[in-house]
Amino acid sequence: MSHYLSSTPAPQGTLIAEDGHKVPLAHLYAKRPLLLQFSRHLGCVFCIDHAKQLLQNYETFTRHNLEVALVIMGGAEEAKKFREALKLTFPVYGDPDQNVYQAFEVPRGTVWQVAGPHLWWAGLKALTRSGIGRPRGDLMQLSGTYLIDTNGQIVWDFRPSSSVEFPDIDKILVAADTLTPISDA
Template sequence: MGDRLGSMGVMENVSSTAAPLSVLTPEGDEVRLGDAWAHRPVVLALIRHFGCQFCKDHVSQLVPAVPAIHEAGAELVIVGSGNPSMAGFFAEDYHVTTPLFTNPSRDIYRAFGAKRPTWTALLNPWLYWNGLRVALRGHWPGRPQGDLAQLGGVFIVLPDGDMPFAYRSTVAGDLPSVARVIDELKKAVLRR
């Protein structure tokens, strides 16, 4: 469903757009995002907000995949749009041990081309199907903890800023499978 750039697409580069931008740690410290991929590839998960049921579901699937991500020589980095304390509670609740940041200004989202749909997105039946699907897995919406309208995505970023895989959600809950992300990561690492 999402806008995808995979193995055969034209590769984007984020070294000048996203790398110099800052994110905040759960403690409120400012960190340059590009430092995350300066020495190794990164699987970057941009989540909508820290109360989002789809984000909870996605992160609960990504966390068990961290060993496979590390085995490929990469790191999982998660960025949300709430405040630092929200990020801290989210990391604790979902047992996130990899870098987790927040970007309240959402300039990172803009740099990666993440969408911010209009109210008409509420008419998309996939939104409700996705909501039912993740609710059946036990993930319910929490109170808003960031920008409700912001969509996210999953990106693989290499140390030179090249992005061999980009998946931009077109509706809330539209995310690639973890198996697909791991497969794309392995392909990207082999091509390096």
């Protein structure tokens, strides 16, 4: 479910870049608002599919003055492999101990929310579109999407009720447009 938030400070934390360097989260939204996407476990068919949707819309996000960053539960090497395998043009960061996931209160799910029979058809469709990886990480972790302005405030978020739910791209753009005007570039 998506929410517009009024002045909720983004938690502080450190992510791992592909080169192994520690990156303070605040550096990611210092110059432009940030669309911060937390992925489920590595290999999640829904997350792979959503990462591809973010890639397809990346130019649109940049026209709406948004930086995009994807966070996975792995380290530097996994972040690099994930980005390269999907040919993502935005950065992927690792959070191997899930400290930043916990700081943002990214929800965890029940067995019903992550693998219930009501998700199987959507899973089959996502598998057909995007393939599957080997599950690694916290299989009960759900995803989470956060829009952070340059003042470090979370202005919009999306917390799913199941592993298949991700925010509609248009809703992200509407939320982004409340921050800055659309670029003509």
